Amino acid sequence: MEPRSPVVFDVREHRLDNGLRILTLEDHSAPLVSFQIHYAVGSRNERPGLTGISHLFEHMMFKGTDRRPPEQIAREVQASGGTLNAFTTTDNTSYFENLPAGKVELAMDIESDRMAHLRIDEANLKTEREVVRNERRVSLVNTPVGLAEELMLSLLFDSHPYRWPVVGWDSDLKQISLQDCMDYFRIHYAPNNATVVIVGDFKTEGAVVLMRNHFGEIPSQPAPPPVVSYERPQRGEKRGILKKVAQAPGFVAGFHAPGWKDPDWPAIDLIETALTTGRSSRFYKTFLKPGRVSAISVASGLFFGTIDPSLVQVSVIAPPGGDIAAIEKEVWREVDKLAWEGLTQEELAKVKKQREASFYLQAESNFFKGVQIGLRQIRQGSWRGMNTQVDLWRKVTNDDLKRVGSRIFRTDNRAVVTIQPVSTEEWESFGPAE
C-alpha cells in the first residue's frame, strides 16, 4: 500500500466581538452549502428534575420568533430547496440547514432570529411536551435495547450527568415549566456559547460580513456554569437485570473510558474497528457469521467522543432461546484476547486503512464534514483534530492497543445489564412503562 498524505481541511476561523465562533470550509465541487450552529450544551449540563430539558428545548426552537409563527422556519428552508433539522446529544445541541448555494443567508437570518427573538408560550410547550414524551416511548421504551441501555448508564455513572438519557426521564418531562425553558435559553443560547460552521459552495469573506450583520448585535451572556461532576474510579463490577417482552435475551455493557481529547482515543477507535467493522472483524467472524448472536455492536463515546470521560459500550442480542450468560463470557473472552494480545500486523494495517477510507468517504458530504468540525470544536476544544486524525491513527502501535485495551476492558470497570425476556402478563405486573 503506497503511503498517502492525509487530506487537509482548510478551515478558516473567525470570532465576532460577542464571542460567536465562525468556522468555514469552502468546497466548490457542488452548488450546495451546509450551515450549522452548534451550542455547547446538552444533557451533561442538566440536573435531576430537569433531565431532558436540552432536547425538549431543541423542539421549542422551532416554535417561532417575534416575526415567524410556529414551524415557519421549517417551511421557509424547505421552500428554498433546503432541508433542516436539529439534534441533541449529551454534549451539544446542533441546528442545521442544508441549502442550495446562494441561500446561505436564509440560514443566518433564521438562526440569528431564533437566538435573539425566540418566542415560546405555555400552549406550544404543552404540545411539544407530549410530542417529546411520545418520542421517548417510541425511540427508547418500545425499542429492543432502549430501557436496558438507560439502566446501564445509570449504573455505570454515579455522579456525572451522563447517567441519564438525553431524552430525559418521563417524570421530569412532565414537570419542566415554561420558566425553566426560558432560563435555560438565556443561559445557554448565547453567541459566546455557540459555534457556527459553514461548509460548501460560498465565499468565506462575504459570509463573515453577512454573519456580522446578522449576529453582531446579539449580546453575549455570562458563561454558563461549568459542569463540575466527575466519576470516581469504579471499584468492582456492577450488574443489573431488565425484564421485558422480547424474542431473545441480550445484554448491554458499558466500560468507563476517557473523553475525546484523550491521547488514547485513536487507539480506542481502532479497537472498535477491529471488533466490529466489516466482515473480517473479530466479532463478525466469531459471533455474527455463525449465528451465535443476532446482533452485536461496539460504540465508543456518546455519538462521538465526549467532553468528559464516558464509555465504550458493547451491546448484544442473542438468538431466540440463547444462553446469554454463556454468550457474555465468550464475548469477554474475545475482547480480552484483543486487549491483552493486541492485533496481528495485518489486522492493524487493515483497521487503519478502514478508518482512513471511511474518514474520506464521510468527507464527501458537506453536512458530515460540518458536524465533525463543529463537534470537535465543542467536544475536543478545537476543530484542528480534523487534520491530525489520520496521522494519529497511523501512529497507533500494538503496544498502545494492549495498554489502552487492558486498562478499559476490565471486569471491575464495567456495568452490565442483562435483558431477560418475560411474558406480557409479567411485564404488565411491573406497572406502567414510561
Added chain:
Amino acid sequence: MSELKGLRMKPTPMLLLQSARGEAGAGGLVKLPPLQKADLPNGLRVIVVESHDLPTVAINLTIKSGSGANPPERPGLAGMTAEMVLLGSPSRSAEQIAEEVDSLGATLTSISTWDCSSLTSTALSSDTGRMLDFLSDLAQNASFPRKELDLLKQRRLNELKTKLDNPSIVANERFAEVLFPEHPYGHPPDGTAASVPATTREDLTAFHASHYTAGNAILIIVGDVAPAKIIDRVRIAFEKWQKGKPSLAGPEAPVSPRETRIVLVDRSDLTQTQIRMGHLGIARNNPDWFPLQVANYILGGGGFSSRLLDRIRVQKGYTYGLNSSFSARMLPGPFVISTFTPHETVPEVIEESILVEREFQERGPEPRELEEAKSFFVSGYPRSFETPAGIASALLEVELYGLGDRHIETYQNRMAAVTADLVRCVAREYFDTKRLSIVCVTKADEVRERLEKLNRTGIFGEPGRVEVSAFF
C-alpha cells in the same frame, strides 16, 4: 476542499451551476458532467462519471431483478441470492472476500429492493481496478457453498425473530400483507420463518443463472477515475459474462383491495400504537409522477410543510413523527401514511388524516403551498448529487425504470411546470380514503371498540372490517 496534499486533483466541478431559466427557480439547474456510457457486446450497460473531489469511488453493479421476482412460495429468494454472491466463488472463500475488502478499507454490500439486486462498493479510487475484478468474479462465478448457505439461513432466522421486537418493522410488513394479499409485494422481502429454511441451494443457483446475466445488469462507476481507462478495464473483466435470455417475465400488476380493512396486530406490552394506512399507488414510470410528488409533499411528505404533520403533530400533539409516501416501483406500489401515537388517540389520528386528505382532494393546494413544494424539489434537486454514491443511485433510477436520457436535465423544469389544477387532479385520482388498508400494531383491547365505533360513523364510506390478529 481547498487542498489535497499529494493527491491528484483537478478542480472539476461536479455539477455546473447555471443561471436559472424559465420557471426553474433560484437553485440552479443540475447538469451532470458528460458521462461515458458503453454497452458491451454481451449486453452489460456501463456508465462512468468522473468526480475528482476526493480520492474515492462508488461502484454499483445492479441486476434488474429484485424481490418482485420472488416466486410466491419463496419470499426472500432474491435477497438471499444477492447475499450468497458475496459468500464465495471458486477462487475466493467467504473469509478471503471479507479480508480482501476490509484490507482495502472498502465496503461491499448486497442490497435487494423490489426491483433490483445491487452489489455496491465504496473504495479508495486507487483500488477501483481490484474492486472491479472482484465484482466480476462474484457476479459471474458465485459458488453458493453449502456451508455458507446453512449459516446464512441461521442468521436470517435469527434476524426474522429479533425483528419482531421492532414494532415499526412489523407494522410495515403487516401493512404490505394486507394491501397485497396475493402479490409478491405482500411477502416480506427478507423471507419468512417458513420460506428461509425451505430455500435450497438449487433455488438460489437457478435464480442466479436466470437473473445474474450481463444482459440484465448495469454497472455504474462514479468517482476519481479516468473513464476511458476504466471502461477498458471493465471490458476485460466482464467480457466473458453470459448475455442471458432477452427478457424475463415479471409478476402481474397488483390489484387493489375493494374495501376498507382494519387489522389490529395485538401487542399489549406496547405503550404506543404504530399506524400504517394507505392503498395502491403508482408505478415509477407513471407520467403523473411529478404532480403526485408535489401532492404528496403537501399532504404528508413535506414534514412541517405538510398538512398532515401540521394537523396531527403541531395542532394536536398526537405524534412525534408522520410521513406519507408513494413507493413507486416497476409495478404500482403502496401509498402509505406512517405514524405512531398513544393508544388513546388512534381513532383521532385516523379520522383526522382522512379529513385532511379529503379537504385537500376537494380544494387542491393553496398557491403558497404549491410554490413551496415545487421549490423544494426544484431547488433541492442538486442535493441528490452531492456524493458519488448519490450520483450513482440517481443514474441507476434512470436506467432501471427507463426514465430516459434527459430525465436528470429536464427534472427541474418538469417539476416547475406542475400546476395547481394538475395537483388537484392527481390528488383526486390517486388518493383514496374509501378503500383503505389500515394496520395498527397496538394493545388491541384498548383500541378495538373505539375503532369499531369510528367504522360505524361512515368515515370510511362503506363500513370496513375490523380484525384482531395475533402478533406472533
